Amino acid sequence: MPEEESPGPAYGWYALGVLVLVYALNFIDRQMLTILAVDIKRDLHISDAQFGFLYGTAFGVFYALFGIPLGKLADRWPRTRLLAIGLATWSTMTAASGLACNFTQLGFARIGVGVGEATAGPxxxxxxxxxxxxxxRATAVAIYSAGIYLGGGLALSIGAGLAHAWDHAFVLGARPLGLAGWQAAFLGLGLPGLGMSLWVSSLKEPRRGRHEVGHRIMEMSGRDALRAFGRDVATIAPPFTVFMAARRGVKALVVNLLLLAVCALAAWGLTEWLGDMPQWIVLGIGVYAVVSWTQSLRHDDPEAYGAIWQNPAVVGINIGYGLTCALTYAATAFGPLYAMEVLHAPANEVALIVGGGGAAGGALGVIAGGALGDRLSGGVYHSRRLVVVLGALSLAMIAYGFLMATGSAHVFYWIVFPLWFLLSGALGSAAGTIVNIVPARVRATATASFFLGATLLGLALGPYVTGRLSGAWHSLWVGLTGILVVMPFSFASLVIAWRHLVRQERAKGL
Structure with a gap:
């Protein structure tokens, strides 16, 4: 166990810079699939719904699930070491994506990317x-979150550039190892992450809770932390979930088995109704695993359970922002494809303008949203951060309406920047609220729950539903407008969270 450090302000900014690069690489590896969609769909013979599954569900469910035990491990073990291991893992699996020859192989590689990337947020x-x-904090978290948009934007340009260069450098019969351009792009961007993991491992590990007066948290020993991690994995991984429930008593076992039966029946029914068996099996596993984890957390760590699942503000933010992510991830997954297939824009132009505009708007917006939330809250009025979230989302809906109403690629390009500026502004203040309203001891676990909502509600459902609607109606426009149905529920959840924080602040005499 390395000795805990108390790095100064300058070192904090240096560490933030490294972490932004890590998060950018995280989203480059995640997002590159979208600009390569046309070639991947053609070579692997997959539909829009299957593409939505690859982009969203296969990645998102396992990202969300492993974020739970990895988030708890981050509360107990050196975070810099864990992040370095995660970076090496997702980089390896990104490279493995470049060796995929069919839908199933690419699906398993995306699952591996999701597991590795689950370390980055917590x-x-x-x-x-x-x-x-x-x-x-909210400003720092917002700058860190800007890596999402920088990476997402760079992924389009880098992915398209690498694939284009490879395909033009080698004719079909002379390609090294028979690799297509999109496969070479995955390999070319996955391998550098292995070297960057060594840089991350060199960062100083700050003492937990060092800015909270009179608050000190002791980490577990490495062996105890890994044993606890094994137990946490067992709480989300079937069939070990059943054994863990049995250890808590007959009542817990019966409840767990009933929940398993409900999830299995729902997955079977949805498969019979809609098809797309992998989507519903993976999502069913995800829902069952989350419920099993919640049962276990309530029994083993009542403080963490109370801070996350019994706090209306945390639950409201997680659900509200998670539903917003259904729209955000749908637009991220299918926006570039929409510009290419519906508006007939060339791939290199989409990569440069949509990728660059989205990256710039997203990066600036998340920083502006976090900084504005910090300024309005004064460090104590956390409800004001949610005013920023609600305001940004309201304006974003206007921009999205214009985006889907235009038939011009040039107008589409102009709207990309303000749309992503506003959508990402909501993230800056939402994430800043979470880290400020939970105790220091459970911050990483609470962060994992925040990403749980964003992935299970947003990433696992948004792209798939959009792809399904697109396939059913033979129209990407229908898919991208139909997903707007989630937004009234998102606003309602965020308003509930805001009202709870206002009541708390009034009770404190603020």
Whole structure:
């Protein structure tokens, strides 16, 4: 166990810079699938719904599930070490995506990317909460989150550029190892992450809760932390979930088996009704695993359970922002394809303008949203951060309406920047609210629950539903407008969270 450090302000900004690069690489590896969609769909003979599954469900469910035990491990074990291991894992699996020859192989590679990337959010958010004092946290988290949009934008340009260069350098019969351009792009972007993992492992590990007066948290020994991690994995991984429930008593076992039966029946029914068996099996596993984890957390760690699942503000933010992500991830997955197939824009132009505009708008928006939330809250009025979230989303809906109403690629390009500026502004303040309203001991676990909503509600459903609607109606426009149905529910959940925080602040005399 390395000795805990108390790095100064300058080192915090240096560490933030490294973490932004890590998060950018995280989203480059995740997002590159979208600009390569045309070639992947053609070579692997997959539908829009299957593409939505690959982009969203296969990645998102396992990203969300492993974020739970990895988030708890980040609360107990050196976070810099865990993040370095995660970076090496997802980089390896990104490279493996380039060796996929069919839908199934690419699906398993995407699952591996999701497991590795599940370390980035909990470790990064928890580290920043100890590198920076409360008055700077939302700004730091927002800058870190800008890596999402920088990576997402760069993924389009880099992925398209690598694939184009490879396909033009080698004629079909002379390609090394028979690799297509999209496969070479995955290999070319996956391997550098292995070297970057060594850089991450060199970061200083700050003492937990060092900015909270009189608050000190002791980490477990490495062996005890890994044993606890094994137990946490068992709480989400069937069939071990059943054994873990049995250890808590007959009542817990019966409840767990009933939940398993309900999830299995729902997955079977949806498969019979809609088809797409992998989507519903994976999503059913995800829902059952989350419920099993919640049961276990309530029994084993009542403080963490109370701070996350019994706090209306946390639950409201997780559901509200998660539903927003259904729209965000749908647009991310199919927006470039929509520009190419419906508006007939060339791939290199979409990569440059949509990728660049989305990256710039997203990066600036998430920083602006976090900084504005910090300024309005004054470090104590956390309800004001949610005013920023609600305001940004309201304006984003206007921009999205214009985006889907235009038939011009040039108008589409102009709307990309403000749309992503506003959508990402909501993330900056939503994430900043979470890390400020839960105790320091459970920040990484609470962050994992935040990403749980964003992935299970947003990533696992948004792209698939959009692809399904697109296939059913033979129209990507229908898919991208139909997903708007989630937004009234998103606003309602966020308003409930806001009202709870207002009541808390009034009760404190603020």
């Amino acid at each position: 470790c990064g958010y928890s580290l920043l909460a100890d590198y920076f004092p409360p008055r700077r």
